[in-house]
Amino acid sequence: MSVPALRIYLAAAVMVMMALSLGAQTPARQVHLSGVVSDIAGDPVAGATVYVRAGFQETQTTSDSSGRYDLVVPTGTAKIEVAIGQQSFFRIALDIEDNRELNVTLRSGETVTVRADQDALTPDPATLGYSHTELLDANPGRPGVPVSVPGYPTETASGGIKAPQYFAPGVAGDHGEPVAQFFGIGNFLFQNNLTANAHGNGYADPNFIIGSTVGGVVIDNAGYNARYGDHSINLAVTYAIRNRIPTFVQMITDGRDGGFSAGWAPRDDRKKAWIAAEGLWGNGFLRRAEERQQYKVNALRAWDVGHHELTAYGIGYYGFSRLPGLIPIDTPVKDDTIDTRQADLTHTSIALIADDWQIAEKRSLMTGAYFRTYSLALRSNFGDGLIRQSEFRTVVGGSSTYSQSLSPNWLLLAGLELRREAPRGLDLARADEEGVFQPVTSNDLTITTTSPFAAVTGKPVRHVQVYLGLRRDQLAFDNRDLLSPANSFDRWPGVTSPKINVTFGEANAAVLPQVSFSFGKAFHANDPRIGTGSAQGDLLIQAREFQMVALKEVGRTELRLTLSKVTKSAQLAKIDADTGLQENVGPSTNQFLTLLARRRGSRGWWQVSWSQADARDRESGEPIPEAPRMIVDVVGGINRLPLGLDAKGEFEYVKAKPLGDGFNGIPVREIRLALNRSFVDGRWLLSLNGQLNNGYTGQTLETLAVGTETEAFERRVGVPLRSYGSVSLSYFFGR
Missing domain, CATH: 2.60.40.10 (Immunoglobulins)
Incomplete structure (x- = not known):
C-alpha cells in the first residue's frame, strides 16, 4: 500500500x-x-x-x-x-x-489506563506493571532510559547520548533487535524500534521522552501477544504516557551536569492537555568531556467527543554529545577514550493521533496514525579507525484494533497494522589516513509491513482462562544499493505467528497457585543490506517460545515463578552495521528461570527478583557472547518517614557475562537511592538522588592497541561506570 x-x-x-x-x-x-x-x-x-x-x-x-x-x-x-x-x-x-x-x-502498579478488556490487550501471564511512583529515575539529569525497570538493566556502549539497550536474562540484543519498545497512548501502541538502523538493527532510543510525562511501565516476555510484531521476541517494554501532568518547573544538577524542565497543564483537571520541555547539558563523569546538549518537547491533548476519546501526541528532540567510547577494562587509557573525535548527533520528531471509540460497553475500536522523522550521525572507533554511520528516515503507519464481548466469558480482538519505514542515505563510511571519510556501504531502503491479527480470550470452564491469537506479518523490502547497484533487490517475505496462553486457577486461591502455560512464535526483520558481501541474507528470523508462570498471592504479597525457553533460527549473511561485513550466526536456545516476590501496602512497597539464564549456540554449544547469565534486583520505597520524607532505593547486580573466545567480563553493581521532601503544602519538592556504581557498561571484545602498544590484540573493553549524586528542586503551580 x-x-x-x-x-x-x-x-x-x-x-x-x-x-x-x-x-x-x-x-x-x-x-x-x-x-x-x-x-x-x-x-x-x-x-x-x-x-x-x-x-x-x-x-x-x-x-x-x-x-x-x-x-x-x-x-x-x-x-x-x-x-x-x-x-x-x-x-x-x-x-x-x-x-x-x-x-x-x-492498584498503584497498574498502567495509567485500565480497561475492561485488559486481559485481551495484555495476555502474557508474565506481564508486570509499575506506576512511576514505584520506579526510580534511571539517571536523573543525564541521558538514557527515563526510569529504571526492576530486573531489566540497560547499558550504553559508548556513553553520551547514544541510545541505551535493555538486557533480559540470556539476551544480548543488538540495540533492540529482539527487544520491542513501545509508547502507550491510552491503549494505542506506538513502536519505537527502527529496523535496519545505521548503527544497529532494531535500534530504539528513549532519550527523547521527558521522564515526568511517563505514568508507568508495563513489561512482558513479548512472544505471546498477537498485538506485537517485529522485534517482539524476548522482551517488550511499554512506557505508559500520562494524560495529565501538574504545571511545574524543575532544576537539577550533579556538579558536572545540569538540567531544566517545565510543564504546563490547564487548571481544570477535566481537560487532558499538557506540554513539557526539557534541556540537559553536561560533561559526564569521565575525563573525556561529553559537551552534551539535549533539547526535548513533549505534548499531549485529548478530547472527549461523544463516545470518542481523541488524543494527539507529539515529540521533538535534538541531541548532541562527544562520546568517550569503549576503552580497555584492564589498561588505563589517557582521557578515558581511544579517539577524541567520537560523537553522536540525533534528532527526531513524532506526530500521532489516536481515537478510542467506545461503541458500547462490550464493543470498542481503537484507531491511530503517526508520522515520524529520524536522523542519526554517529562517529565511533572500535579499534579499526574512525567510522561514520548516518541516515535520515521517515516512518508512517497506523493501526485499528476492534474488541467485542462475544458472551459473558469470551472476548474477540481483531486488528490491522500498517507501517512503512524509509531510511535514506543509510551510509557507513571509514576515515582514511587524512581523516577523510570514504564510503563502505550506501543504501536507500523501504520496508513496508502489513499485519492483520486476531485473538479470542475467555473461560471455557470455571478457573480456566484461554487466549488464542494469530498474527500475519507480510513485509516488502526494497533495497537500493547506491554503491553496488547489482546488489539491489525487492523481496516480499512473510511470517505467521500463533500465540496460545492457558491459565489454570486463581492467584488468590486458598492453597494452590495460578499456573499458566504459553506457546508463541515471534520474529524480527534483519537488516537487508548486503554490504561488502555477495549474497542476500536471511530477512526474517523466527523464534519459538515456551513459558510456564506460577503465581500466588499470600495476603498482600505476590510470589511468581517464570520458566521460559526460546529457540531462534540461524541467521545467514547477517550484516555487521559497524563493518559492512556479513557473518553467519548459528541457531540459539535461551532457557531462563525468574523468581520474583513483591508486596504493596499503604506505607510503601518492595520487590525482589532473581533470574538465571543459559543461552547457547545450538550447533557449537558455546555460550552466547554478552548475554547476561544472572540478574539480581532489589527495589523498594517507604512513603511515610519522619520529617515528612519518603525514600526509594534499588540494588541491581549483573554477574560477569561470557564475552566470547574464552573471555569473561566483570560483574556490574548499581545502587540507586532517592530521598524526597515536600514543602509548603506540596508546592516545593526537594529531591536528593545518588548512584553507587561499580563495573563497566557495554562490555564486549575488540581488537585494538592503546598508548605505547605496537600491536593490536583482542581484549575486553567497556565504558567505566562512575558513582555520583544529584539534587533537584521542583515547584508545582496551583497546589
Whole structure:
C-alpha cells in the first residue's frame, strides 16, 4: 500500500467512526451510580475524583472520607474514570440502564489506563506493571532510559547520548533487535524500534521522552501477544504516557551536569492537555568531556467527543554529545577514550493521533496514525579507525484494533497494522589516513509491513482462562544499493505467528497457585543490506517460545515463578552495521528461570527478583557472547518517614557475562537511592538522588592497541561506570 493510500485509509477510518457516533441522541433518564474507592490494602481512598462521561454530558464528584461516591448520570454507555490529582488510575466503560454500584480498587502498579478488556490487550501471564511512583529515575539529569525497570538493566556502549539497550536474562540484543519498545497512548501502541538502523538493527532510543510525562511501565516476555510484531521476541517494554501532568518547573544538577524542565497543564483537571520541555547539558563523569546538549518537547491533548476519546501526541528532540567510547577494562587509557573525535548527533520528531471509540460497553475500536522523522550521525572507533554511520528516515503507519464481548466469558480482538519505514542515505563510511571519510556501504531502503491479527480470550470452564491469537506479518523490502547497484533487490517475505496462553486457577486461591502455560512464535526483520558481501541474507528470523508462570498471592504479597525457553533460527549473511561485513550466526536456545516476590501496602512497597539464564549456540554449544547469565534486583520505597520524607532505593547486580573466545567480563553493581521532601503544602519538592556504581557498561571484545602498544590484540573493553549524586528542586503551580 502506498503512503498516500495509507494516509487516506486512516483518515477515512477516523472520520467514518466519528460520523457514526456523532448523530442525534435521544434524551436519557437519570439513574444513580455509586460505590466505594479503596486502595490495594482495602483502606478507603478519600478525595479521589470520579468522572463519568455519557454522550456529550460529563459529571464528576469526589469520594468522601469513607471512600464513598454517588453520582446522578444518564442511562446508556458511560465512561468512568477515577483519578487522584493529576494521575488517572482506573478507567472502564459500562452500559448503565438502572441504578448501579461500582466499587473501585486503585492498584498503584497498574498502567495509567485500565480497561475492561485488559486481559485481551495484555495476555502474557508474565506481564508486570509499575506506576512511576514505584520506579526510580534511571539517571536523573543525564541521558538514557527515563526510569529504571526492576530486573531489566540497560547499558550504553559508548556513553553520551547514544541510545541505551535493555538486557533480559540470556539476551544480548543488538540495540533492540529482539527487544520491542513501545509508547502507550491510552491503549494505542506506538513502536519505537527502527529496523535496519545505521548503527544497529532494531535500534530504539528513549532519550527523547521527558521522564515526568511517563505514568508507568508495563513489561512482558513479548512472544505471546498477537498485538506485537517485529522485534517482539524476548522482551517488550511499554512506557505508559500520562494524560495529565501538574504545571511545574524543575532544576537539577550533579556538579558536572545540569538540567531544566517545565510543564504546563490547564487548571481544570477535566481537560487532558499538557506540554513539557526539557534541556540537559553536561560533561559526564569521565575525563573525556561529553559537551552534551539535549533539547526535548513533549505534548499531549485529548478530547472527549461523544463516545470518542481523541488524543494527539507529539515529540521533538535534538541531541548532541562527544562520546568517550569503549576503552580497555584492564589498561588505563589517557582521557578515558581511544579517539577524541567520537560523537553522536540525533534528532527526531513524532506526530500521532489516536481515537478510542467506545461503541458500547462490550464493543470498542481503537484507531491511530503517526508520522515520524529520524536522523542519526554517529562517529565511533572500535579499534579499526574512525567510522561514520548516518541516515535520515521517515516512518508512517497506523493501526485499528476492534474488541467485542462475544458472551459473558469470551472476548474477540481483531486488528490491522500498517507501517512503512524509509531510511535514506543509510551510509557507513571509514576515515582514511587524512581523516577523510570514504564510503563502505550506501543504501536507500523501504520496508513496508502489513499485519492483520486476531485473538479470542475467555473461560471455557470455571478457573480456566484461554487466549488464542494469530498474527500475519507480510513485509516488502526494497533495497537500493547506491554503491553496488547489482546488489539491489525487492523481496516480499512473510511470517505467521500463533500465540496460545492457558491459565489454570486463581492467584488468590486458598492453597494452590495460578499456573499458566504459553506457546508463541515471534520474529524480527534483519537488516537487508548486503554490504561488502555477495549474497542476500536471511530477512526474517523466527523464534519459538515456551513459558510456564506460577503465581500466588499470600495476603498482600505476590510470589511468581517464570520458566521460559526460546529457540531462534540461524541467521545467514547477517550484516555487521559497524563493518559492512556479513557473518553467519548459528541457531540459539535461551532457557531462563525468574523468581520474583513483591508486596504493596499503604506505607510503601518492595520487590525482589532473581533470574538465571543459559543461552547457547545450538550447533557449537558455546555460550552466547554478552548475554547476561544472572540478574539480581532489589527495589523498594517507604512513603511515610519522619520529617515528612519518603525514600526509594534499588540494588541491581549483573554477574560477569561470557564475552566470547574464552573471555569473561566483570560483574556490574548499581545502587540507586532517592530521598524526597515536600514543602509548603506540596508546592516545593526537594529531591536528593545518588548512584553507587561499580563495573563497566557495554562490555564486549575488540581488537585494538592503546598508548605505547605496537600491536593490536583482542581484549575486553567497556565504558567505566562512575558513582555520583544529584539534587533537584521542583515547584508545582496551583497546589
